[in-house]
Amino acid sequence: MSPSSALTRFLKQGLTRAMCPLCRVAHKLDREYIWYFFDEYSTDDQTLDALRGARGFCLEHAAALRRLEVDGLKSTLGISTTYLDTLEGLAEELARLRPKDYFTSAPCPACAYRGDGLEKCARYLRDEMAETERSRERYAEGPGLCMPHFELVWSVATAEERDFLIEVERRSVEGLVRDLREHICKQGAEFRSEPDGAEAGAWERALALTAGWPPPTAPVGRPEDDAA
Ligand SMILES: [Zn+2]
Numbered sequence: 770m771s772p773s774s775a776l777t778r779f780l781k782q783g784l785t786r787a788m789c790p791l792c793r794v795a796h797k798l799d800r801e802y803i804w805y806f807f808d809e810y811s812t813d814d815q816t817l818d819a820l821r822g823a824r825g826f827c828l829e830h831a832a833a834l835r836r837l838e839v840d841g842l843k844s845t846l847g848i849s850t851t852y853l854d855t856l857e858g859l860a861e862e863l864a865r866l867r868p869k870d871y872f873t874s875a876p877c878p879a880c881a882y883r884g885d886g887l888e889k890c891a892r893y894l895r896d897e898m899a900e901t902e903r904s905r906e907r908y909a910e911g912p913g914l915c916m917p918h919f920e921l922v923w924s925v926a927t928a929e930e931r932d933f934l935i936e937v938e939r940r941s942v943e944g945l946v947r948d949l950r951e952h953i954c955k956q957g958a959e960f961r962s963e964p965d966g967a968e969a970g971a972w973e974r975a976l977a978l979t980a981g982w983p984p985p986t987a988p989v990g991r992p993e994d995d996a997a
């Protein structure tokens with residue numbers, strides 16, 4: 770299946786920034802889902818059913834909903850309406866629940882939306898690098914993929930593509946190891962100073978490369994600068 774033009778655009782933006790390109794896609798998908806939630810999804814029965822099955826959004830996406838309200842969008846009515854439906858469902862479930870029953874939740878619908886988009890994008894990233902030399906170069910100039918997204922792209926890559934993934938990732942990790950060592954050394958007894966070169970932010974890049982890049986702090990309710 771070919772990815773939507775929006776997904777393609779998000780991925781290409783990711784390739785031009787010093788970050789995991791799929792993290793960029795994930796952030797855009799999250800924004801997109803939350804932004805349209807009250808416009809369309811909150812009145813869509815399927816989404817309400819999914820939210821009911823999940824017993825509400827996960828912690829991360831619940832936090833994104835809270836930030837909408839901070840933006841002054843008067844979203845509390847929308848949150849109250851959708852969560853009234855979710856909690857009515859939960860009340861019915863609890864009324865039926867017996868000690869011998871299993872109790873598991875369906876996936877958070879925003880996570881599921883992001884997961885679907887990322888899966889398409891993992892395949893698209895693979896194809897894009899096979900077909901476009903410039904994208905391949907851009908990827909190689911960047912830090913590679915965070916570990917969760919490395920795992921995802923790895924799962925759809927051929928042996929030859931995996932060689933390239935390993936090459937970029939290894940270079941990125943080895944560079945980071947050097948920077949972390951430098952960071953530690955400069956804070957040691959000999960220097961007693963704050964690290965100031967490429968090593969200064971090494972600890973943050975170590976967190977990003979392993980767990981994923983953090984989303985932008987710009988409020989969800991305001992248009993993001995898409996220039997890339
Ligand atoms: Zn990532």
Ligand SMILES: [Zn+2]
Pocket residue numbers: 826827828829830877878879880881
């Ligand atoms: Zn979620």
